[in-house]
Amino acid sequence: MRPRRLRSVLTLLGTLTTAATLALGTAGLATAAERPVPVRHTAAAHDLTPVTELLAQRLLLADKVAAAKYGTDTPIDDPAREAQILDDVRSRAVGLGLDPDAVAAVFRDQIEANKLVQRGLYARWDANPGERPTERPDLAKEVRPALDRITTQLLAALDGTERARTLPSCGPRLVTAAGWSAYTHRLDGLHLKGLGRALPSVCEAP
Numbered sequence: 001m002r003p004r005r006l007r008s009v010l011t012l013l014g015t016l017t018t019a020a021t022l023a024l025g026t027a028g029l030a031t032a033a034e035r036p037v038p039v040r041h042t043a044a045a046h047d048l049t050p051v052t053e054l055l056a057q058r059l060l061l062a063d064k065v066a067a068a069k070y071g072t073d074t075p076i077d078d079p080a081r082e083a084q085i086l087d088d089v090r091s092r093a094v095g096l097g098l099d100p101d102a103v104a105a106v107f108r109d110q111i112e113a114n115k116l117v118q119r120g121l122y123a124r125w126d127a128n129p130g131e132r133p134t135e136r137p138d139l140a141k142e143v144r145p146a147l148d149r150i151t152t153q154l155l156a157a158l159d160g161t162e163r164a165r166t167l168p169s170c171g172p173r174l175v176t177a178a179g180w181s182a183y184t185h186r187l188d189g190l191h192l193k194g195l196g197r198a199l200p201s202v203c204e205a206p
Contacts, residue, residue, distance in 0.1 A: 049177045049180060051202060052178045052181040054153055054157055056184075056187065057185070058114065059117060061147055063121065065147075066133075067137055068137045074139070076118045089104055093158075096159045103158060107154075109200055113195070113198035117190055170203035171203055174202055
């Protein structure tokens with residue numbers, strides 16, 4: 001790997017490790033001896049990348065959500081829509097044999113991460129009018145169906161990684177997987193912060 005790319009990955013992992021430490025707490029992270037070697041997309045991280053890939057994809061859709069709402073009367077916070085999403089994933093989690101409270105916690109983090117990015121984009125666009133979106137995506141016809149598709153995929157990924165998410169090593173492996181997803185999706189600082197906010201509830205205590 002080229003030195004510049006290596007430094008980029010290490011920077012991403014460092015940022016995500018800091019965010020995950022704050023979000024997961026010290027119990028969610030292993031000691032230095034237990035941590036996987038960074039920058040490598042190791043087998044230890046593979047079982048959680050299906051989740052982190054979807055978290056990154058969902059987070060990038062926050063740009064379209066923000067573009068759809070910016071300059072309108074539609075608020076960033078939408079309690080009714082959020083409650084609808086959480087009720088839906090709870091019901092579907094039961095059908096998959098998953099803990100509905102644990103699944104709802106994961107999706108609650110995704111909602112908060114999405115709003116974090118939206119607020120960051122609003123602040124950026126307020127300060128830099130030239131960067132404001134020139135097109136307004138259709139929230140109902142374009143953006144929400146895309147979010148709904150990711151919801152279905154994320155439920156399947158949570159089901160497929162259920163055991164991996166209960167292991168004591170879940171925390172460091174999640175950070176490694178998230179770092180790889182952040183790198184492959186070229187997330188900037190704002191979206192990295194959002195990804196850190198999306199991680200806290202992915203790992204479940206055994």
